[in-house]
Amino acid sequence: MRNTDIEKASEALWKNALPHLSVDCVVFGYHQGSFNVLLAKMKGDNGWILPGGYIQKTESIDDAAKRILFERSGAEKVFLEVFGVFGEPNRSQDYFVEYDDNLWHKMRFVTIGYYAVIDQSQVTPVPDMFSDACEWMPVYELPEMVMDHKQIIEKALEKLRDQLYHKPIGYNLLPEIFTLPQLQALYEKIMNQKFNRGNFYRKIMKENILIKQGEAKTGGAHKAPHLYKFDPAIYTK
Amino acid sequence: MRNTDIEKASEALWKNALPHLSVDCVVFGYHQGSFNVLLAKMKGDNGWILPGGYIQKTESIDDAAKRILFERSGAEKVFLEVFGVFGEPNRSQDYFVEYDDNLWHKMRFVTIGYYAVIDQSQVTPVPDMFSDACEWMPVYELPEMVMDHKQIIEKALEKLRDQLYHKPIGYNLLPEIFTLPQLQALYEKIMNQKFNRGNFYRKIMKENILIKQGEAKTGGAHKAPHLYKFDPAIYTK
Numbered sequence: 001m002r003n004t005d006i007e008k009a010s011e012a013l014w015k016n017a018l019p020h021l022s023v024d025c026v027v028f029g030y031h032q033g034s035f036n037v038l039l040a041k042m043k044g045d046n047g048w049i050l051p052g053g054y055i056q057k058t059e060s061i062d063d064a065a066k067r068i069l070f071e072r073s074g075a076e077k078v079f080l081e082v083f084g085v086f087g088e089p090n091r092s093q094d095y096f097v098e099y100d101d102n103l104w105h106k107m108r109f110v111t112i113g114y115y116a117v118i119d120q121s122q123v124t125p126v127p128d129m130f131s132d133a134c135e136w137m138p139v140y141e142l143p144e145m146v147m148d149h150k151q152i153i154e155k156a157l158e159k160l161r162d163q164l165y166h167k168p169i170g171y172n173l174l175p176e177i178f179t180l181p182q183l184q185a186l187y188e189k190i191m192n193q194k195f196n197r198g199n200f201y202r203k204i205m206k207e208n209i210l211i212k213q214g215e216a217k218t219g220g221a222h223k224a225p226h227l228y229k230f231d232p233a234i235y236t237k
Numbered sequence: 238m239r240n241t242d243i244e245k246a247s248e249a250l251w252k253n254a255l256p257h258l259s260v261d262c263v264v265f266g267y268h269q270g271s272f273n274v275l276l277a278k279m280k281g282d283n284g285w286i287l288p289g290g291y292i293q294k295t296e297s298i299d300d301a302a303k304r305i306l307f308e309r310s311g312a313e314k315v316f317l318e319v320f321g322v323f324g325e326p327n328r329s330q331d332y333f334v335e336y337d338d339n340l341w342h343k344m345r346f347v348t349i350g351y352y353a354v355i356d357q358s359q360v361t362p363v364p365d366m367f368s369d370a371c372e373w374m375p376v377y378e379l380p381e382m383v384m385d386h387k388q389i390i391e392k393a394l395e396k397l398r399d400q401l402y403h404k405p406i407g408y409n410l411l412p413e414i415f416t417l418p419q420l421q422a423l424y425e426k427i428m429n430q431k432f433n434r435g436n437f438y439r440k441i442m443k444e445n446i447l448i449k450q451g452e453a454k455t456g457g458a459h460k461a462p463h464l465y466k467f468d469p470a471i472y473t474k
Contacts, residue, residue: 018257018345018347019256019257020255020256020257020258021257021258021347055324055347057326057338057345058326059326060324060325060326061322061324061325061347062324064324082321082322084319085298085319085322085349087292087297087298087299087301087349088297088298089294089295089296089297101294108255108294110255110258110292110298110349112322112324112347166403206443
């Protein structure tokens with residue numbers, strides 16, 4: 001696509017959107033022990049960004065977040081939730097060099113942060129017309145990012161860690177029935193630290209979010225591991 | 238103050254503020270068993286509103302929230318935290334009758350919800366120039382409110398309840414040293430239900446947020462109640 005087409009498309013977007021407001025989506029993905037975040041790379045920019053965009057004048061902010069994530073990355077049916085708002089007046093200063101409230105691409109933006117945690121095998125990222133790339137990148141080895149997007153990811157990670165022992169975060173990330181070592185591997189990735197198995201077991205059982213299932217059948221000499229699933233009552237609460 | 242002065246002051250505020258964006262503060266207050274929320278009443282309006290206002294072009298959103306709460310209510314040094322963003326396109330429709338993005342007082346606003354929980358004896362509400370009244374009102378007997386402000390309070394209450402057993406919410410609301418019956422009374426008010434004493438005791442102890450203190454001295458026949466304080470390690474985490 002030629003640059004003039006991109007400019008025209010941008011102008012059409014701006015004309016129908018609320019000024020000064022944007023949405024950025026932090027989508028964490030987990031699959032087979034790998035913990036990632038969905039990032040995009042705009043044409044002509046060096047750094048990576050979160051999939052983000054603007055709120056149409058007639059659109060709710062939740063609908064805008066869903067639409068933006070889909071348009072930027074191809075990800076559908078992702079449950080997104082607000083986790084923070086980023087509104088330092090100088091948050092784009094290094095990026096824009098100079099503010100100008102009369103020019104859309106130089107005005108101050110307050111961005112609403114949405115986050116989600118998904119099994120990344122369910123999403124094949126697709127770059128949109130404004131992006132060169134859209135990819136899963138490792139949370140603990142982020143590439144160079146523009147503006148405050150790295151801090152936005154850190155804040156989302158903080159929120160995720162805060163909820164880890166109180167909400168069934170693993171519900172969308174593990175098979176329906178899983179072993180405690182599988183759950184421990186997920187939690188270790190999200191917390192970025194190793195746990196003592198006994199301590200982890202006691203801590204997670206104390207939260208009452210798991211239901212014990214029948215034991216896995218085994219013909220061998222070793223005892224089969226116990227199987228668990230998340231308590232659906234907690235999930236729907 | 239005459240209406241023309243109010244109009245002039247409003248225009249000055251609008252000129253320097255970000256359009257389409259507002260901040261609303263849900264400040265819950267607790268004192269001696271009474272659970273309230275801080276509300277204001279605008280001159281010329283029938284319903285009550287949350288203390289709210291606009292973000293100055295050069296101001297961070299956190300600073301705007303602090304300033305707005307102080308200007309509207311006189312409340313200072315309140316720790317405010319974002320708990321949600323309210324951005325349904327029609328959230329002010331009943332109030333404005335008709336939208337007009339060229340008129341400040343009729344344009345669509347997305348509002349950022351901040352909340353706080355304080356000992357209300359520390360705050361004496363003072364109405365500002367735009368308000369007829371600023372008062373503590375009982376959370377479970379709210380007066381008629383404008384727009385979606387009642388739903389915003391409900392959402393803040395949901396957030397507060399969600400954190401009640403995981404964070405030392407009572408830290409600012411109870412004396413430094415307290416009894417479990419005192420803590421139970423606070424939790425019952427916030428959850429709006431009565432608890433069985435034994436169940437409450439077990440649930441709260443399981444969270445490891447309390448430290449047991451020496452027993453209160455007593456000369457009578459009854460056993461003195463145990464005294465507790467919140468674990469400062471949890472509070473600063």
